[in-house]
Amino acid sequence: MNKLKELFLSKKNILSIYYTAGYPNLGDTVPVLDALQSGGADLVEIGMPFSDPLADGQTIQLSSHKALENGMSIKLLFEQLADMRKTIDLPVVLMGYFNPVFHFGVEKFLAKCKEVGVDGVIIPDLPFDEYCTSYKPMFEAYKISNIFLITPQTSDERIRLIDKNSTGFIYMVSSASVTGAKANVSDQQVDYFKRVERLNLKNPRLIGFGIGNHDTFIKACDNAHGAIIGSAFVNLLTQEGASKEKIGTFLKDVRA
Amino acid sequence: MANTYNYHADENGMYGEFGGAYVPEMLYPNVENLKKVYLGIIESDEFQQEYKALLKDYVGRPSPLYLAKRLSEKYNTNVYLKREDLNHTGAHKINNTVGQILVAKKLGKKRIIAETGAGQHGVATATVCALMGLECIVYMGELDVQRQAPNVARMRMLGATVVPAMSGNRTLKDATNEALRDWICNPEDTFYLIGSVVGPHPYPDMVARLQAIISEEIKWQIKEQTEKDYPDYVVACVGGGSNAAGSFFHFLDDDRVKLVAVEASGLGIDSGETAATIAIGSKGIIHGSKTFLMQTDDGQIVEPYSISAGLDYPGIGPQHANLFQTGRAQFLSATDDDALEFVMELTRLEGIIPALESAHAMVALKKMTFKKDDAVVITLSGRGDKDMETYMNRFNL
Numbered sequence: 001m002n003k004l005k006e007l008f009l010s011k012k013n014i015l016s017i018y019y020t021a022g023y024p025n026l027g028d029t030v031p032v033l034d035a036l037q038s039g040g041a042d043l044v045e046i047g048m049p050f051s052d053p054l055a056d057g058q059t060i061q062l063s064s065h066k067a068l069e070n071g072m073s074i075k076l077l078f079e080q081l082a083d084m085r086k087t088i089d090l091p092v093v094l095m096g097y098f099n100p101v102f103h104f105g106v107e108k109f110l111a112k113c114k115e116v117g118v119d120g121v122i123i124p125d126l127p128f129d130e131y132c133t134s135y136k137p138m139f140e141a142y143k144i145s146n147i148f149l150i151t152p153q154t155s156d157e158r159i160r161l162i163d164k165n166s167t168g169f170i171y172m173v174s175s176a177s178v179t180g181a182k183a184n185v186s187d188q189q190v191d192y193f194k195r196v197e198r199l200n201l202k203n204p205r206l207i208g209f210g211i212g213n214h215d216t217f218i219k220a221c222d223n224a225h226g227a228i229i230g231s232a233f234v235n236l237l238t239q240e241g242a243s244k245e246k247i248g249t250f251l252k253d254v255r256a
Numbered sequence: 257m258a259n260t261y262n263y264h265a266d267e268n269g270m271y272g273e274f275g276g277a278y279v280p281e282m283l284y285p286n287v288e289n290l291k292k293v294y295l296g297i298i299e300s301d302e303f304q305q306e307y308k309a310l311l312k313d314y315v316g317r318p319s320p321l322y323l324a325k326r327l328s329e330k331y332n333t334n335v336y337l338k339r340e341d342l343n344h345t346g347a348h349k350i351n352n353t354v355g356q357i358l359v360a361k362k363l364g365k366k367r368i369i370a371e372t373g374a375g376q377h378g379v380a381t382a383t384v385c386a387l388m389g390l391e392c393i394v395y396m397g398e399l400d401v402q403r404q405a406p407n408v409a410r411m412r413m414l415g416a417t418v419v420p421a422m423s424g425n426r427t428l429k430d431a432t433n434e435a436l437r438d439w440i441c442n443p444e445d446t447f448y449l450i451g452s453v454v455g456p457h458p459y460p461d462m463v464a465r466l467q468a469i470i471s472e473e474i475k476w477q478i479k480e481q482t483e484k485d486y487p488d489y490v491v492a493c494v495g496g497g498s499n500a501a502g503s504f505f506h507f508l509d510d511d512r513v514k515l516v517a518v519e520a521s522g523l524g525i526d527s528g529e530t531a532a533t534i535a536i537g538s539k540g541i542i543h544g545s546k547t548f549l550m551q552t553d554d555g556q557i558v559e560p561y562s563i564s565a566g567l568d569y570p571g572i573g574p575q576h577a578n579l580f581q582t583g584r585a586q587f588l589s590a591t592d593d594d595a596l597e598f599v600m601e602l603t604r605l606e607g608i609i610p611a612l613e614s615a616h617a618m619v620a621l622k623k624m625t626f627k628k629d630d631a632v633v634i635t636l637s638g639r640g641d642k643d644m645e646t647y648m649n650r651f652n653l
């Protein structure tokens with residue numbers, strides 16, 4: 001069975017961590033992944049750095065820039081991940097912008113994902129309609145989940161349509177914002193989480209953007225299947241490097 | 257002599273294989289709503305009356321089509337300059353902002369954001385915001401803030417907030433990223449007033465339609481001034497491509513009219529310091545549309561360079577990508593030095609100091625050979641006031 005499906009069937013309060021490949025050092029991609037697994041993360045999203053990450057705030061802009069300076073590329077990422085399934089059981093998702101994937105070749109990209117054992121991809125600027133008309137059969141053939149974002153501004157009708165046409169999970173962007181850690185979750189956000197909950201979607205939901213500590217993680221878990229932490233974790237990498245110990249403590253503190 | 261190929265956007269904003277709306281879900285509702293309403297709004301009588309009245313009495317249109325005699329003599333042909341430099345605020349950009357601000361008002365938006373390179377679009381946006389009493393925030397690359405200082409001051413005088421974009425090469429691409437991020441964070445009350453034929457559908461088509469007044473006028477002006485009812489050539493510079501799109505618009509289906517677009521090649525096409533997207537770019541996605549862009553083997557966007565802030569962009573509007581691909585338009589490029597040469601040439605031969613961007617279009621006179629009786633229309637997209645500091649340095653004034 002698909003690792004994503006398995007995860008959501010077997011666990012609640014999913015803690016998913018995003019980090020940028022090749023950051024802080026080019027060789028850190030796999031060590032960070034190992035540390036996340038041993039520290040108890042449930043799901044990992046590896047960011048493929050892009051020169052112009054327009055849905056990202058300062059933190060991920062900077063980590064992407066640094067990773068590219070370090071020499072990160074999609075080609076190199078697949079090389080780094082070639083043996084990950086020897087040690088990594090966690091579901092692994094790649095996240096990045098469409099241009100590098102398009103330039104690499106979508107089909108070739110999916111074949112590589114399958115080869116190294118990637119379970120899904122998140123490409124925020126690949127439009128849902130284009131996915132359905134041009135790429136869905138390809139994703140299905142390679143059994144790679146394509147995960148879509150929804151936001152507080154997404155209509156119920158469109159959320160249902162996205163739910164129907166996606167697998168893995170639904171990525172609920174917590175508010176109208178770019179990525180970046182926030183101190184708390186507002187009542188207005190909770191209203192939106194509840195509204196989506198009432199839609200009874202077939203896919204599980206993870207809440208991301210602005211989740212970064214124990215409080216916001218718990219708030220998200222109250223209203224969905226779990227949460228995604230990105231910028232707060234990247235900030236940790238910036239400060240501490242790929243330290244297995246610090247990563248373990250970070251994860252423990254979030255769950256507490 | 258009409259051809260049958262459709263060079264305009266289809267209902268999904270595609271020009272052949274180019275265009276579309278590659279936006280993250282956060283932008284989808286705004287972009288989708290605009291796509292549904294823009295044609296209805298800009299084709300309505302109410303809009304057209306208001307828009308045309310503003311173009312006439314506020315912008316000062318029609319802009320002259322001027323037969324440049326000494327230039328024509330030198331190049332042994334007939335050079336007509338379409339004088340967008342004489343518009344209020346000094347460039348073609350205001351044709352678009354006057355139109356989009358009416359769209360924004362119709363949609364009930366209170367807060368206007370824009371990106372700018374040379375600052376001409378920023379000034380044109382700040383101007384219409386002052387006119388309509390709307391809040392205005394302009395994103396501008398930090399390098400451009402420095403090299404187009406007079407325009408920064410103008411925007412501030414007009415009441416706009418100018419936010420320097422600090423990422424990348426700190427130019428137009430980076431300003432556009434920041435504007436898009438702002439829009440993601442402010443989806444309800446904010447209208448993104450894009451300054452060229454770039455971005456997700458419907459922007460490229462909407463901006464082209466709002467700039468189409470340029471070719472609408474050329475059409476009757478050339479008839480008035482020559483025995484022919486069409487020009488043999490229409491030449492324009494391309495950054496994103498809005499003055500070119502407006503200059504070409506009503507001639508796209510008329511094969512008798514040859515269309516020429518001039519890109520900025522900076523220090524030279526192969527120098528690594530260039531903005532000549534068609535010359536060295538490949539297909540991909542930038543700022544929400546599929547088009548040609550300058551990118552690395554890994555699909556990372558390459559930082560462009562041109563002396564001209566308005567042409568310093570690593571992409572090109574999707575319509576132009578298609579005009580190139582189909583061969584409907586010819587693409588040339590001009591270096592910094594080529595452009596500077598023609599700044600001086602136009603200044604000394606005709607007494608017109610052009611914008612750096614516009615001088616790139618003039619370079620076609622050197623790169624191409626025209627016949628004695630050809631009518632060659634060159635769009636003079638803007639005036640040189642904003643570039644005086646560069647000219648003072650380069651020409652030791």
Ligand SMILES: Cc1ncc(COP(=O)(O)O)c(C=O)c1O
Binds near residue numbers: 496613614
């Ligand atoms: C005078 C002038 N011409 C041309 C341009 C390039 O824009 P576009 O290619 O959209 O006409 C600019 C942009 O700032 C400009 O200020």
